[in-house]
Amino acid sequence: MSAGESSSPATNGGSAAQTAAATVEAENAAEVFRRLADRPADLLRFATAGSVDDGKSTLIGRLLYDSKQVLADQLAHVEQASQRKGESFLDLSLLTDGLRAEREQGITIDVAYRYFxxxxxxxxxxxxxxxxQYTRNMVTGASTADLAIVLVDARKGVLAQSxxxxxxxxxxxIPHVVVCVNKMDLVDFQEEVFDEIVEEFDAFAARLELPDVTFIPISALLGDNVVERSATMPWYQGPPLLYHLEHVHIASDRNLIDVRFPVQWVIRPPATSVVDYRAYAGQVAGGIMRPGDEVVVLPGGQRSTIAGIDSFDGPVEEAFPPMSVALRLSDDIxxxxxxxxxxxxxxxTVANRFEALVCWMSEQPLQAxxxxLVKHTTRTAMVGKVEVRYRIDVETLRRDENVQTLAxxxxxxxxxxxxxxxxxxSYRRNRVTGSLIMIDEASNDTVAAGVILDTEVEEAAVARSGSERSPNVRWQGSRVTRERRREALGHGGATLWFTGLPGAGKSTIAAAVEERLLQMGRPAFLLDGDNLRHGLNGDLGFDEGARAENVRRTAHVARLLAEAGTVALVSLVSPYAADRRNAAALHATDELSFFEVFVDAPLELCEQRDPKGLYARARAGELSGMTGVGAPYEAPSDPDLKLGSDGETxxxxxxxxxxxxxxxxxx
Amino acid sequence: MPATYHLSHLRTLESEAVHVMRETVAEFERPVLLFSGGKDSIVLLRLAEKAFRPGPFPFPVMHVDTGHNFPEAIEFRDRRVAELGERLVVASVEESIRTGRAVEQTGPRASRNGLQTITLLDAIAEHGFDAAFGGARRDEERARAKERILSFRDRFGQWEPQKQRPEVWSLYNGRIQKGEHARVFPISNWTELDVWQYIAEEELEVPSIYFAHEREVFSRDGMLYAVSPFVEMMDGEVPFAARVRYRTVGDMSCTGAVESDAATLSEVVAEIAATDVTERGETRADDRVTEAAMEDRKRQGYF
Structure with missing residues (x-):
């Protein structure tokens, strides 16, 4: 599609008053209603970041326009405005530039929300x-996003802003990032330009925690690879942007393991209406809650049991994120x-001291x-002390430790x-219970947004297996740097994480890889899930919490091995994506290589093999919560390697x- | 309950809205829920039930009555609030005009729509409300697309789009000074179609004017207006009978009807799904006056 052609559909507006009625007749109303009610009603929140120059507004306009989401009166408005600006083509960016000041100055002021x-x-x-205002704006718009679109101008390459x-x-x-290399039309749709940008971006992203990055070459202006596949870039084999947005796997991005329920409000009708009813209203921030669960109320520490989970629509058997419900407890606490x-x-963790990464969002700098105040979940506390450890230069990732204030x-x-x-x-574990805002008590402005870091959490986890927390444990840094160790050994380590259903063949492959590495003279060590449960993880059961702990400990052992220069081969069902992501993140923090290897064998085949007779026992009802039978397996959405296809030895x-x-x- | 622990998009939006309502009542002292009898505020009432039952609503319900409302909407308002057993406050534009706070426009294009702002702000001040729930949605209009869920108003009731507080995660900053207030929009992220689907799923009653009915109308600026004592017809405007329904419920002087045969909820949903004109572009004269009509009214303190 050329720029000239793109303005033509704008003329089909018609008389506003008549259109709605006419179109319904085409399809029986009841059928339309049923189709709408039945369609997969998944919700994907995504954020777009980029400047006007990158063509971001045009990209969004294009997405809405090509997916037929722009209504006649909106289009008429854009058409008029385009003409007024003297544009020869339909300026789709005008669909999203909302406020008067933006239109006058040609900039976008703040976060705007669109729906399609x-x-x-x-x-x-x-x-x-x-x-x-990029940082403040992006943090505001993207805090709840499942996916972020980062725009790169093909002519300019990866700029500081990207x-x-x-x-x-x-x-x-943000679990998924899509880098749209835009304006490919201005670089003659050359593959080399795209490849260079991919490489450059990858080099930078390797130092960050971005679990899933996808690159798409597009022209927002002409529509290439936005909704329709580009005819001018046959060398690009991937899907267009919209297809990716429609299919990216987000179900496993939630934390269904750690039960967290911040209480917002107590529902307590006057004594005359309902006899002694008291329920705690809130939105589930993590985990799956069921009546009968033993719970503890923090920070107080009182124990009780969930007597019932209520909603306006009746009792709830299982509550999970992001459901809003009300809990009744069996004890009057x-x-x-x-x-x-x-x-x-x-x-x-329950603590009044912790480390956080904050984004300062106020024009008033941080003052000693x-x-x-800090608002976190449903609690607000006063800040006694803020100590700036270092400021991060977001372009070089360099740390500036000589900083007292924040702007x-x-x-x-x-x-x-x-x-x-x-x-x-930690925010890494839960975006709800790991995030906070800072409020200036005098002006009431929200001055900062922050994410809580892992440090204290790790200490707490260590302490949990004992009974006391040990807040004074400090990390003892080794004097040997990773580089020196690598130099001395002649190689570095890594972790290969084999995940898949029981019986998929993880241990078989991992053991063979271990053998091969050892033959090459490279240290390798197989960490088998079953074997670890005999020792280190011998105290753990198989419920969600124990499984998470099992994965966490195993990940720490693997990290230490990798750090020491060994290739750690983890063979573990590890059914939950969140746990595996935590394992990967643990390695990423120390810049250690981590590869997720998905051994993808069909359930029927695993069950047929059943090397340990587990499926048979589960089917016989002797084992509960067996992955694949009574508990879910969340398949990796983007593994580094996928094995287990038939025919491969x-x-x-x-x-x-x-x-x-x-x-x-x-x- | 599916083993995938998946919440449909409508239930996700519902849960978000319930969370917003509970945060608001917890953080503010005197909230109020603005109810017009229209579909969006009907949804708000159901969400309040979801958030606070079996307890009473921790706030009254308030209607800003222009005196030019559809009688069907007023009848519905009184009945619905009575069914819920909640308290209704009516703030009257008529009263504002009588006391000289507001000045009535004259002529065929006269509307009391703009005067509502005065009555609304006066009522907020009079009752000492510090948070007002509204049914505005971001998909309605370009200015609304930029507004926060919890939107701060200064002591003059005004909105400053460039000075909005950052709104991150689901952490709402409800702190205000005395005299200021917040507008809270729990269904910010819903679309018109979402609202109708929710009404259908929840089997909520809506005023009869949302469904196709025979009505005496006349055509002006491409819209169909009801013939009523509140609108003066101009030369050349001829009344005729038509089968129409309303997509929005506002004042009779500024709300247009659409020709429609949609007589049931599922037919309305199907019609909305197939439409190619926004609800405000189609039926609201108030948003057509200038390119930034809504933005200007919002800055002044409109809903």
Whole structure:
């Protein structure tokens, strides 16, 4: 499609009053209604980051326009405005530039939200401008996003701004990132230009925590690879942007393991209406809650049992994120707004001191003597002390430790001490219980957004297996740097994480890879899930919390092995994506290589093999919560390697693993 | 319950809205829910039931009555609030005009729509409300697309789009100074279609004017207006009978009807799904006056 042609459909507006009625007749109303009610009603929230120059507004306009979401009166408005501006083509960016000042100055002021739907999904777009307020805007728009679109101008390559967007995506823990290399029409649709940008971006992104990055060459202006596949870039084999948005796997991005229920409000009807009813209202922030579950109320620590989960529509058997429900407890204990209800065996950290990464969002800089508040879940506490550890240059990732204050758009690691404790997890583990805002007590402005870091959480986890927390444990740094170790050994380590259903063949392949590495003279060590359960993890059962802990411990052991220069081969069902992601993140923090290898064998085949007779026992009802039978397996959406396809021998599979290691310079 | 622990998009939006309502009542002292009898505020009432039952609503329900409303909407309002057993506050534009706070427009294009802002702000001040739930949605209009869920108003009731507080995750900052207030829009992220699908799923009653009915109308600026004592017809405007329904319920002087045969909820949903004109572009004269009509009214304190 050329720029000239794109304006033609604008003329079919017709008389506004008549159109609606006429179109219905084409399809029987009841059928339309049923089709709408039945269609997959998945919701994907995505954020777009980029400046006006990158063509971001045009891209969104194109998405809406080509997916037929622009209505006649909106289009008429754009058409008139385009003509007024003297444009020869339909300026789709005008669809999204909303406020008068934006239209006058040709910039986008703040986050704007757009909505559209296809047969596959509903979408909420948070459109965030990339000019000088980029950081604040992007944090505002992208905090709840499942996916971020980062725009790169093909002519300019990876600019500082693209790096900022990538960094903020990483900071906000956005699970999926799509890099749209735009304006391919202006570089003659050359594959080399695209490849160079991919390489450059990858090099930067490798230092961040971006679990899933996809690159798409597009021309938003002409529509190439936005909704329709481009005819001018046959070398690009991937799907167009909209297809990717419709199909990217987001179901496993939620944390269904750690039960977290911050209480918002106590429902307590006057005594005359309902006899002694008291329920704790809130939105499930993590895990799956069921009546009968033993719980503990933090920060107080009182124990009780869930007597019932209520909703306006009746009792609820299972509550999971992001459901809003009301809990009744069997005991009359002190619970109110700010309490968090969790499972007894899987508790978050309760502390008034922690480390966080914050984005300063106010024009008033951080001031030492000023009074600030922190709002976290449903609790608000006063800030006793903020200590800036270092500011991060988002383009170079360099840390500046000589910083006392923070200004608008600064990103920094801080140490916070509060007047009263919060009940939190690291942001990496839970985006709800790991995030906070800072409020200036005098102006009431929201001055910062922050994510809580892992440090304290790890200490707490260690302490949990004992009984006391040990807040004074500090990380003892080794004097040997990773580089020195690597130099001395002649190689570095890595972790290969084999995940898949029981009986998929994980251990067989992992053992063969171990053998091969040892033959080459490279240290390798197989960490088998079953074997670990005899020792290190011998105290753990098979419920969700125990499985998470099993994966966590195994990941730590693997990390230590990788750090020491060994190739750690983990063979573990690890059914939950969140746990595997945590394992990967643990390695990413220390810049250690981590490869997720998905051994994907069909359930029937695994059950047929049943090397340990587990399926037979599960089917016979002797085993409960067996993955694949009574508990879910969340398949990796984007593994580094997928094995287990039929026809491949173990040798061939080993070869593919070795190729992966070679490709990344591990062997 | 599916083993995948999946919430449909409508239930996800519902849960978000319930969370917003509970946060608001917890963080503010005197909230109020603005109810017009229209579909969006009907949804708000159901969401309030979801958030606070079996308890009473921790706030009254308020209607800003222009005196030019559809009688069907007023009848429905009184009945619905009575069914819920909640308290209704009516703020009257008529009263504002009588006391000289507002000045009535004259002529065929006269509307009391703009005067509602005065009555609304006066009522908020009089009752000391510090948070007002509204049924505005971001898909309605370009200015609304930029507004926060919890939207701050200064002591003059005004909205400053460039000075909005950052709104991150689901952490709403409800702190205000005395005299200021917040507008809270729990269904910000819903579309018109979502609202209708929800009404259908929840089997909510809506005023009869949302369904196709015979009505005496006349055509102006490509819209169909009801013939009523509140609108003066101009030369050349001829009344005729038509089968129409309303997509929005506002004042009779500024709300247009669409020709439609959609007589049931499922027919309405199907019609909305197939439409190619936005509800405000189609039926609201108030948004057509200037390119930034809604933005200007919002800045002044409109809903």
């Amino acid at each position: 739907a296809t047969a596959q999904r509903r979408f909420i777009i948070a459109d965030t401008p990339g000019h000088e 790096k900022r967007h990538a960094f903020i995506s990483s900071l906000l823990g 002190d619970v109110g707004r700010g309490s968090t209800i969790v499972r007894t065996h899987n508790q978050p 003597g000023r009074r600030y 608008l758009n600064d990103l920094a690691r801080v140490h916070l001490e509060l007047s009263s404790p919060l009940v939190f997890d 173990v040798e061939q599979e080993v070869e593919r693993v070795m190729a992966l290691l070679r490709e990344h310079g591990i062997v």
